Amino acid sequence: MSTTEVSSKIEYSDSENRNALIAVKSHLIAGLLVFLLMMLAGLAMRAAQGTWLEIGADLFYQIMTVHGAGVVGAAMITSTGVQWYFLRQYVRLSNGVFWTNFFIFLTGVVLILGSIFVGKYGGAWTFLFPLPAISMGAWSAGAAAAFQLGLLIIGVGFLILYLDFGRAILARYGSLARALGLTQLFGKEPVNYKHPAAVVASTMVLIVNFMGIAAGAVVLVMGLVNLFYPEFKPDALLMKNLIYFFGHVVINATIYASVIAVYELLPRYTGRPWKTNKPFYAAWFAIVFMVMGVYPHHLLMDFPMPTWALITAQVLSFGSGLPVLVVTGYGALMIVYRSGITWSTSAKLLFLSMFGWAAGVIPAILDAMVTVNRTFHNTLWVPGHFHFYLLLGLLPMLIGFAYFLAGEGDRKERPKAVDSLGFYAYLIGAFMTSMVFLASGANSIPRRWAVHLPEWIGFAQAGTIAASLVVLGMLLFITRALISLPGANNPR
Amino acid sequence: MTPATVKSGQPVEFQVSAADVNHGFGIYDENLVLIAQTQAMPGYTNKLIHTFDKPGKFKILCLEYCGLAHHVMITELTVE
Numbered sequence: 013m014s015t016t017e018v019s020s021k022i023e024y025s026d027s028e029n030r031n032a033l034i035a036v037k038s039h040l041i042a043g044l045l046v047f048l049l050m051m052l053a054g055l056a057m058r059a060a061q062g063t064w065l066e067i068g069a070d071l072f073y074q075i076m077t078v079h080g081a082g083v084v085g086a087a088m089i090t091s092t093g094v095q096w097y098f099l100r101q102y103v104r105l106s107n108g109v110f111w112t113n114f115f116i117f118l119t120g121v122v123l124i125l126g127s128i129f130v131g132k133y134g135g136a137w138t139f140l141f142p143l144p145a146i147s148m149g150a151w152s153a154g155a156a157a158a159f160q161l162g163l164l165i166i167g168v169g170f171l172i173l174y175l176d177f178g179r180a181i182l183a184r185y186g187s188l189a190r191a192l193g194l195t196q197l198f199g200k201e202p203v204n205y206k207h208p209a210a211v212v213a214s215t216m217v218l219i220v221n222f223m224g225i226a227a228g229a230v231v232l233v234m235g236l237v238n239l240f241y242p243e244f245k246p247d248a249l250l251m252k253n254l255i256y257f258f259g260h261v262v263i264n265a266t267i268y269a270s271v272i273a274v275y276e277l278l279p280r281y282t283g284r285p286w287k288t289n290k291p292f293y294a295a296w297f298a299i300v301f302m303v304m305g306v307y308p309h310h311l312l313m314d315f316p317m318p319t320w321a322l323i324t325a326q327v328l329s330f331g332s333g334l335p336v337l338v339v340t341g342y343g344a345l346m347i348v349y350r351s352g353i354t355w356s357t358s359a360k361l362l363f364l365s366m367f368g369w370a371a372g373v374i375p376a377i378l379d380a381m382v383t384v385n386r387t388f389h390n391t392l393w394v395p396g397h398f399h400f401y402l403l404l405g406l407l408p409m410l411i412g413f414a415y416f417l418a419g420e421g422d423r424k425e426r427p428k429a430v431d432s433l434g435f436y437a438y439l440i441g442a443f444m445t446s447m448v449f450l451a452s453g454a455n456s457i458p459r460r461w462a463v464h465l466p467e468w469i470g471f472a473q474a475g476t477i478a479a480s481l482v483v484l485g486m487l488l489f490i491t492r493a494l495i496s497l498p499g500a501n502n503p504r
Numbered sequence: 505m506t507p508a509t510v511k512s513g514q515p516v517e518f519q520v521s522a523a524d525v526n527h528g529f530g531i532y533d534e535n536l537v538l539i540a541q542t543q544a545m546p547g548y549t550n551k552l553i554h555t556f557d558k559p560g561k562f563k564i565l566c567l568e569y570c571g572l573a574h575h576v577m578i579t580e581l582t583v584e
């Protein structure tokens with residue numbers, strides 16, 4: 013096939029495009045609002061741990077459960093909005109399927125909210141078997157079932173969406189390998205610098221999420237069966253493996269879906285194209301396996317795990333994320349360097365995301381070393397690592413994209429003073445939130461404790477102050493998005 | 505946990521399991537520094553071998569979320 017054919021864009025009717033834009037905006041607005049609410053929940057948890065807010069342990073753990081499930085859901089739905097917006101320009105995607113997933117998602121959210129706030133389910137978003145079934149009377153089997161059913165439904169919605177992605181990618185490129193750039197990497201085709209990065213990234217996300225969600229569906233179904241037929245007792249270690257595989261893959265995939273915004277938007281802001289090449293393909297190929305292979309680093313303190321799995325996980329963890337991070341970070345630097353880029357809020361956020369992602373990987377690599385894991389596992393070090401790369405890596409990509417759609421992409425608007433205030437409040441707050449978590453973990457403070465020992469309260473109070481800054485920044489971002497997004501035209 | 509007293513200077517083997525749900529078994533020293541841990545899981549017994557280099561009052565804290573009483577799971581371990 014000729015190169016022009018591979019890189020040319022798909023034509024849609026005007027009405028299809030209008031409808032698609034509304035759908036993308038709906039994903040963004042819904043996702044960002046959930047993020048804001050979940051940040052308030054996070055602030056409440058920090059304040060409770062810092063004794064500034066009095067809430068019962070049952071409510072704390074319900075908030076913790078809704079926070080975990082809520083942010084993961086918001087990350088999935090928002091990043092999917094970003095990914096779909098760009099992917100549909102290269103392969104023919106269905107608006108109907110995109111909307112279907114959105115409404116299935118909302119149905120799942122209703123079930124999950126009901127299970128937590130009506131049914132009092134507080135078994136954490138990781139629903140670690142057999143906790144949902146054994147609550148000592150805190151919640152009913154029905155509440156646990158509603159929660160798991162909600163997750164299952166959301167998973168099924170995404171599987172349907174990925175089937176559409178897969179169909180469309182195959183229709184255009186013939187095979188997933190070709191879409192990933194492997195035919196170019198292995199010399200079966202000449203290297204095409206215009207092969208869209210969005211297609212490469214989407215193919216990777218499609219593969220890993222399909223596996224991850226399938227594993228999640230299996231474990232959810234087993235958990236649901238166990239709730240109603242307690243004689244059916246799956247093995248606790250097997251369940252744990254499946255749950256962490258699922259959880260690790262889906263949350264990681266959100267950043268690989270969102271990074272498409274960096275590939276697509278930095279070129280617009282700098283006027284230089286993002287060129288795909290062999291290192292780029294190799295990195296994305298490697299990451300397919302890395303994202304799926306590292307999850308046993310959650311299980312280093314489970315001594316019955318086979319040694320080979322733990323060693324593989326540890327080795328992969330050292331490099332996990334790095335290949336894509338390196339090609340993306342390097343690419344971003346090169347494209348921005350001396351380009352005379354206008355530092356819109358969108359451009360600033362996208363550039364920040366590179367730093368946040370890179371820096372957030374370091375504590376993860378440390379924790380995946382078994383000697384360190386012995387004293388960091390299940391301390392606040394772990395939330396420290398993932399808040400770092402999610403707050404400073406993932407969210408800036410998503411918010412940066414929202415700013416692009418809200419007008420900076422089209423009218424080349426310059427940031428207003430409120431945008432800058434939002435940016436710095438968010439930046440400083442998110443950095444402090446993550447650092448306080450990391451420092452707490454280094455001081456052995458356990459994660460998921462509703463009530464902190466007196467020695468630990470100072471950390472939680474510092475964390476509360478940091479969290480208020482994040483919330484302030486996010487409020488300003490959201491207000492801006494809500495005002496400008498609904499009426500904004502599709503940037504040309 | 506039996507016995508609640510162990511000796512310092514020689515390896516102690518903890519056999520950690522759980523009756524109901526997953527828990528964690530984290531050993532904290534007198535300064536609340538986490539020095540060793542393993543998972544406690546129904547159907548499995550994890551062997552954690554640790555040598556205490558000094559006597560003192562240690563604490564065991566639960567390190568895997570196990571429900572509403574998770575943060576209340578603290579017990580003492582005396583090392584002679």
Ligand code: HEM
Pocket residue numbers: 047050051052053054055057058076077079080083084087136137138395398399402403406407445458459460461479480482483
């Ligand atoms: C203002 C911003 C935020 C604050 C103050 C905050 C605070 C917290 C707190 C206090 C916890 C429980 C820590 C513990 O184990 O004791 C937590 C857990 C968590 N947070 Fe956040 N968070 C924020 C934003 C986010 C965002 C944006 C994400 C994801 C994109 C996120 C993902 C998570 C996850 C996955 C957990 C684990 C839940 C669990 O342990 O079951 N957080 N957060």
Ligand SMILES: [Cu+2]
Pocket residue numbers: 526527528566567568569570571573574575577
């Ligand atoms: Cu516990």
